[in-house]
Amino acid sequence: MSVQQWDxxxxxxxxxxxxxxxxxxxxxxxxxxxxxxxxxxxxxxGFVAEFEAICRDYAGTPSRLxxxxxxxxxxxxxxxxxxxxxxxxxxxxxxxxxGQALLTRKMGKTRVIAETGAGQHGVASATAAxxxxxxxTVYMGAVDTRRQALNVARMxxxxxxVIPVESGSATLKDAINEALRDWVASVDHTAYxxxxxxxxxxxxxxxRDFTRGxxxxxxxxxxxxxxxxxxxxxxxxxxxxxxxxxxxxxxxDPEVAIYGFEPGGDGVETGRHAATIHAGESGVLHGARTYxxxxxxxxxxxxxxISAGLDYPGVGPQHAHLAQTxxxxxxxxxxxxxxxxxxxxxxxxxxxxxIESAHxxxxxxxxxxxxxxxxxxxxxxxxxxxxxxxxxMGTAIEWFGLGDAEADDTDGGQA
Amino acid sequence: xxSATTAFEKCxxxxxxxxxxxxxxxxxxxDGSIEAMKAxxxxxxxxxxxxxxxxxxxxxxxxxxxxxxxxxxxxxRTRDVLRVVEAVAGTGVPTLVMTYWNPIERYGVETFAxxxxxxxxxxxxxxDITPDFGQDWIAxxxxxxxxxxxxxxxxxxxxxxxxxTAACRGFVYATAVMGVTGARTTTSDxxxxxxxxxxxxxxxxxxxxxxxxxLGVSNGDQAAEVASYADGVIVGSAFVRALLDHADxxxxxxxxxxxxxxxxxxxVRRA
Numbered sequence: 001m002s003v004q005q006w007d008x009x010x011x012x013x014x015x016x017x018x019x020x021x022x023x024x025x026x027x028x029x030x031x032x033x034x035x036x037x038x039x040x041x042x043x044x045x046g047f048v049a050e051f052e053a054i055c056r057d058y059a060g061t062p063s064r065l066x067x068x069x070x071x072x073x074x075x076x077x078x079x080x081x082x083x084x085x086x087x088x089x090x091x092x093x094x095x096x097x098x099g100q101a102l103l104t105r106k107m108g109k110t111r112v113i114a115e116t117g118a119g120q121h122g123v124a125s126a127t128a129a130x131x132x133x134x135x136x137t138v139y140m141g142a143v144d145t146r147r148q149a150l151n152v153a154r155m156x157x158x159x160x161x162v163i164p165v166e167s168g169s170a171t172l173k174d175a176i177n178e179a180l181r182d183w184v185a186s187v188d189h190t191a192y193x194x195x196x197x198x199x200x201x202x203x204x205x206x207x208r209d210f211t212r213g214x215x216x217x218x219x220x221x222x223x224x225x226x227x228x229x230x231x232x233x234x235x236x237x238x239x240x241x242x243x244x245x246x247x248x249x250x251x252x253d254p255e256v257a258i259y260g261f262e263p264g265g266d267g268v269e270t271g272r273h274a275a276t277i278h279a280g281e282s283g284v285l286h287g288a289r290t291y292x293x294x295x296x297x298x299x300x301x302x303x304x305x306i307s308a309g310l311d312y313p314g315v316g317p318q319h320a321h322l323a324q325t326x327x328x329x330x331x332x333x334x335x336x337x338x339x340x341x342x343x344x345x346x347x348x349x350x351x352x353x354x355i356e357s358a359h360x361x362x363x364x365x366x367x368x369x370x371x372x373x374x375x376x377x378x379x380x381x382x383x384x385x386x387x388x389x390x391x392x393m394g395t396a397i398e399w400f401g402l403g404d405a406e407a408d409d410t411d412g413g414q415a
Numbered sequence: 416x417x418s419a420t421t422a423f424e425k426c427x428x429x430x431x432x433x434x435x436x437x438x439x440x441x442x443x444x445x446d447g448s449i450e451a452m453k454a455x456x457x458x459x460x461x462x463x464x465x466x467x468x469x470x471x472x473x474x475x476x477x478x479x480x481x482x483x484x485x486x487x488x489x490x491x492r493t494r495d496v497l498r499v500v501e502a503v504a505g506t507g508v509p510t511l512v513m514t515y516w517n518p519i520e521r522y523g524v525e526t527f528a529x530x531x532x533x534x535x536x537x538x539x540x541x542x543d544i545t546p547d548f549g550q551d552w553i554a555x556x557x558x559x560x561x562x563x564x565x566x567x568x569x570x571x572x573x574x575x576x577x578x579x580t581a582a583c584r585g586f587v588y589a590t591a592v593m594g595v596t597g598a599r600t601t602t603s604d605x606x607x608x609x610x611x612x613x614x615x616x617x618x619x620x621x622x623x624x625x626x627x628x629x630l631g632v633s634n635g636d637q638a639a640e641v642a643s644y645a646d647g648v649i650v651g652s653a654f655v656r657a658l659l660d661h662a663d664x665x666x667x668x669x670x671x672x673x674x675x676x677x678x679x680x681x682x683v684r685r686a
Binding site: 011020021022023024025026027028029030167168173174177180181184185187188282283284285286287289292294296297298299300 | 471473477480484493516517518565567568570575592595
């Protein structure tokens, strides 16, 4: 493979046309200030060391790379799980918020705002705000506050103010809109802890820098523990922060195939899905040009996924670039396939993943079966298990009809 | 075609600021919005901004969000917005479209510019793109002789104000407050200094670029205050509010719109 420029240029463009900064002038000064602070921080060994120390001592990184042996036996290939579910707060997102909150403190700002879908980024933001002593306000779609009441309570317990957003479709995209509206009015003392590798420059690149430890660690762990690079790496993709965090370390390893699994909802053909790259078209949403689920007039279409954390009609612009260049493949996984994989992982490994991560497991197992046919049992697939499933038990109870001690339907997970 | 500049020059000759009125197309209906905007022209608006309703209006407060949402639920299409432009521009008043970027990109930037010009529209106001990310639009606008109205804010650096004003045609939109759209009880103390800075940093060659001030004005007294230092007073949410407050009685809504316009028009003439 020829040498590729994977990073964005100084204006935030990935390739010729993805990303950028389509933002109100009122926020440009703040985005410039943030860009400067981020670039200075990443070039400062002191900042990098402090960030790594906080991630290690507080969040529990590096997360383990775990050989899922029973699952491996079932599919006939070596399955490795990057255990981001074991991080403090239960997901990869803690890396991103600790990085952004540390930067906020360096910039002298005293308040943070965040948007959240499932509540994971909101909980992570509230946690980081508590850790650093910052005021925190979290915007959450009113629909999601009802779906994820437990996470609302967690954020409140951590000292954050949770504001339900009733406008638009009252989900993640509207929470982002409302956080941006707050930020326009509060930008002099407030930092926006953006929850995914999307949005205007520098967020896609900055969030990648704070999450890329996932892939850097996993690559080194894989080489150290197994003496080889994986044949394929896999992650779920909503906005795409855990995916870009995993993929970045492998972009220049052409022998490693990269897979992003998108939320296919009821099936892409039904129109009820959030498979933005697979089924969306180029557009501008939340400050970046990327793939967007939109109608003929450019109005955003409401997305659908069983996983609130993947339920977003846009995607990080670097993923759009990786898809266009063919470096990564993006494939939809339906709600049903993800829930089957969730049950399978629970039964075979004793790990209940987040439904988000179950999308990656479902898709990766298909890849692993095909690789096993070509390469035999040494075929290695590395999956980012981006979060744990405790938050999703309500959905699981409903989906599988659990809670009744007599009957359950979780044996459906096939291998 | 009528650039907004012609309206600003006429007002300047009269020794007053221009009154710029905004309503979303399709609110309360497509025909209702045409009637409302014609009433605003009739009662004293010098320039009309036709809002293109968008699903994710990050710069708008609750009032305009509600109106845009109603228009979208009513099924407004981009081509309907152009029909509104054509009807309003037919009154002879410069008529611009105020729009978030994605609907234009989706329509096709060049095609939209051509169709807007064909409808008699004066140009675009683009709240979520800046000239440095608006090259496609700038090229299309220049090709079709359209106004390009970009925004400056209290947080803008001098260098960015110079860059922005150099890219504008028609006028430059100064956002008086750091915040989203919505009527406010007091006008901003950030607006005056921003207008002075913008004037000082505008390109000196050719005619002076008029500076319009928006965000927050809702009555004649506030309009008079803004008119004392700006070339144009931009009013949006207050017009929307007038219609929302009479949602059950369209003719009362139009009457309220006229009354408000007359109050504002009197305000911009006080000096």
